[in-house]
Amino acid sequence: MAADMAADMATAHPPGSSSKGTYLIVGASRGLGAAVAAHLAPRVDRLFTASRTPAAQGTWIQADVATDEGLDALQAALGEDPLDGLLFLGGTWEKGAFTKDYDFARSPRAETRAVIAVNLIAPILLTQGLADNLALAPNPRVVFIGALSGLDNAATVEVANTASKFGLRGAAQALALALRPRGIGVTVVNPGNLATPEVLEDIAGGAFGAQVPIPLEDLLRTLDYLLSLSADAVPQDINLMQKQPDSA
DSSP, X not given: OHHHHHHHHHHHSOTTOOOXXXXXXXSOSSHHHHHHXXXXXXXXXEEEEEESSOOSSSEEEEOOTTSHHHHHHHHHHHTTOOOSEEEEOOOOOOTTTTSTTOOGGGOOHHHHHHHHXXXXXXXXXXXXXXXXXXXXXXXXXXXXXXOGGGSTTOOOSOHHHHHHHHHHHHHHHHHHHHXXXXXXEEEEXXXXXXXXXXXXXXXXXXXXXXXXXXXXXXXXXXXXXXXXXXXXXXXXXXXXOOSBSOOO
């Protein structure tokens, strides 16, 4: 009987199976967002992508999510249609962040406000604005990209970025409670450095120390796992650590 049950589960959710439905990816023009958009595009019924610069996949919506106009544009694009997944994969950080050039004392006030606006306030407000759309889907998911610096006692020196990522985890936990009656699951994925073209260039150029970043395929598999879960299960945090964060 156990073997029959396992076979039934494999048939219902085969590895790499399509995640049908409608999805919105924020931050889809480059880096992680672009990789996830390319991965999901052939697997879903409808894909909307949002960014300030053009995205190569899906129906692109030009939007600066740090502004009310950008948030309104995304809500208008979805209208009253169901939304199966909101994937907020965009983000920003201070000038010189994660390098020796970062200096908190010289970080302008406007920079701190901008980082908090994009990384923390925008995910909250966009989730609020699209909650009605998400509630129309049979198994809706909200996925935020956080960072290991947002974990307890794991801060990095980049004050605004760390504060935004730590706050994002708190916001996600509160959103999960607020949206639970509507059946909407909320998860934060906190990865180490991912092997995006930008990170690989920074490692090669010496801006980052010698290390082995997490393959993008591992992050894509993580998202596949999240989107394949039943409506009865939702992870709160998923932390992806680098096995070799410092290979010097």
